[in-house]
Amino acid sequence: MIYQFPWIHTPVRTALAIWNQLTKTDILELTKSSVMMRERSRVEDTIHSMQKAGARSLQVISDFDMTLTRFAYQGKRVPTTHNILNNRLLINEDSTKKMKELLNRYYPIEIDANLSPEEKLAYMVECWTKVHELLIQQRIRKDMLAHAVRESSAMLREGYRVFFDCLAEHRVPLLIFSAGVGDVLEEVIRQNDVFHPNVHIISNYMDFNHAGILQAFKGQLIHSYNKREGALSHATALRELHGRPNVLLLGDSLGDLSMADGVSEAQNILTVGFLNDQVEDRQESYMNSFDIVLVKDETMDVPNAILRYIISETRKVHRKKVDTT
Numbered sequence: 133m134i135y136q137f138p139w140i141h142t143p144v145r146t147a148l149a150i151w152n153q154l155t156k157t158d159i160l161e162l163t164k165s166s167v168m169m170r171e172r173s174r175v176e177d178t179i180h181s182m183q184k185a186g187a188r189s190l191q192v193i194s195d196f197d198m199t200l201t202r203f204a205y206q207g208k209r210v211p212t213t214h215n216i217l218n219n220r221l222l223i224n225e226d227s228t229k230k231m232k233e234l235l236n237r238y239y240p241i242e243i244d245a246n247l248s249p250e251e252k253l254a255y256m257v258e259c260w261t262k263v264h265e266l267l268i269q270q271r272i273r274k275d276m277l278a279h280a281v282r283e284s285s286a287m288l289r290e291g292y293r294v295f296f297d298c299l300a301e302h303r304v305p306l307l308i309f310s311a312g313v314g315d316v317l318e319e320v321i322r323q324n325d326v327f328h329p330n331v332h333i334i335s336n337y338m339d340f341n342h343a344g345i346l347q348a349f350k351g352q353l354i355h356s357y358n359k360r361e362g363a364l365s366h367a368t369a370l371r372e373l374h375g376r377p378n379v380l381l382l383g384d385s386l387g388d389l390s391m392a393d394g395v396s397e398a399q400n401i402l403t404v405g406f407l408n409d410q411v412e413d414r415q416e417s418y419m420n421s422f423d424i425v426l427v428k429d430e431t432m433d434v435p436n437a438i439l440r441y442i443i444s445e446t447r448k449v450h451r452k453k454v455d456t457t
Contacts, residue, residue, distance in 0.1 A: 161437035166429035170419050178402050178423070182378045183442045185399070187302040190442060191373050193391045194382040196310035196317050196335070202287045202430050203384075203408035213312030213320070214263060216284045222277075223270040234263055242356055242385070245413045249357045249387055256355040260311070264336070264349050274315075274344040281319040288324055291432035296326035298439050303330060305372040309391045310335040311355045332372070360390035380442075382435060384408055386421055404435060 159179070161167070169175050182190060194200055197212040204210055217223070218231045238259035241252060299306050310317055314335030321327045339348040377399035379392045384406040392401050405422030406429065407414060418425045426434055 159437045159441055161433045162424075164429070164433065166427050167434060168415075168419060168425040168427060169423065171423070175402070175423050178400050179438060179441060181400050182380075182402065183444065185378055187304050187443050189376055189378045189399075190380065191305045191307065191376040191378070191395070192299060192380045192382070192439075193307045193309060193395075195384060195388045195391070196308050197312045198384045198408055199382050199388070199406055200288055200292065200308070201320070202289050203406070203428075204430070205285070205287055208285075210287050211284050213310070213316040216280055216286055216316050216320075217267060217272070217313065219280045219283065221280050221283065222272045223267070227266055227270055231263060231266055234259060234266070243410055243414065245410070245417055253357050256311075256357050257353065260336070260353055260355050264353070268346055268348060270346075272338070272346040274338070274340045274346070277315055278319055278323070281316060281323055286320050288320070288326075289430055289432045291436050292324065293326060294436050295432045295439070296321075296328060296331070298436070298443065300328035300330050302443055304439075305376065306331050307373065307391075308333045308335070309354075309359055309388075311359070312336065313338065330372070356385050356387040359387055360393045380404070380435065380438060382406070383422075386417065389421060402438070404438075 162169070162172075162175075197214075201212070202210040211218075214231075214235065218228055218235075220228065223231070238255060241247065241255045242259075244252070296306070298304075308317065308331065310333065312335060314333055314337040317333060317335055318327065321331065334354070336354050337350045338346050339350045341347045373395070377395070377397050379395055379398060379401045381388070381392050381401060381403045383389065383391065383403070388405075389403060392398065392403075395401070402424070403422045404424045404426065405418050407418050407425050407427045411427055415425070415427070424434065
């Protein structure tokens with residue numbers, strides 16, 4: 133008896149395409165209504181390549197404010213690290229008002245889709261320089277920072293513990309690159325019990341005098357649109373990042389895309405952009421820039437699913453080694 137197998141006559145290229153699709157693991161979270169992709173096949177190919185290389189080849193680079201933290205909760209904006217400092221515990225009423233005015237004035241410029249990063253650059257320098265000068269004038273006490281964070285409504289995104297703990301368990305470095313205030317950022321992570329040894333932070337750090345009073349900010353100012361320079365100067369100093377050519381990059385601003393520029397011999401870079409605000413105005417530019425765009429998504433569902441998929445290969449290899457011993 134002769135059996136007919138019509139698929140044998142399928143062109144080789146088509147057959148290979150079908151085989152590639154069948155051998156890929158579906159990530160259901162990528163089908164969420166909040167997820168947008170310009171080139172789904174490229175995203176899938178990149179994730180598949182990162183899975184084959186495993187966790188030992190992976191590093192995660194992320195922004196902090198409005199990326200690892202929520203943008204809003206129950207209809208109200210969640211404070212950034214600078215907003216947390218806008219607290220009567222730390223600064224007086226007049227400075228509170230001035231700081232709020234500064235942030236309200238410059239934030240629309242930062243997210244203006246009609247302005248190029250080059251056009252925004254001077255405004256960002258001006259904004260954060262004025263904010264830092266205002267904070268220095270208030271002689272903020274270091275011992276009050278933890279209290280201010282505790283009193284604030286700062287919130288990491290839903291699923292943050294899975295994200296931080298998974299990276300720590302598999303010793304995947306997490307480089308947090310923030311234009312915010314590093315001292316406050318650290319306190320937020322610490323109070324959420326996820327400040328693991330694999331976490332490294334590049335940010336604007338306060339310089340306190342011997343009495344614990346803020347007297348300056350350390351080093352060069354980091355803002356949303358000069359992260360490339362910071363990436364190039366800092367990344368090489370972190371030995372944990374060496375030999376990890378695959379990058380999962382998370383951000384909420386187009387300026388965050390340059391955070392991976394310091395990665396030497398990069399092989400696969402997958403970028404995930406959180407589009408939190410003014411969606412209609414910015415959607416096109418985000419779609420043209422990030423591999424995956426998450427629209428008004430306050431969770432870590434998609435990054436967590438991608439990590440689970442990449443690490444699944446590492447677990448398989450580990451099990452095989454155990455079985456043969």
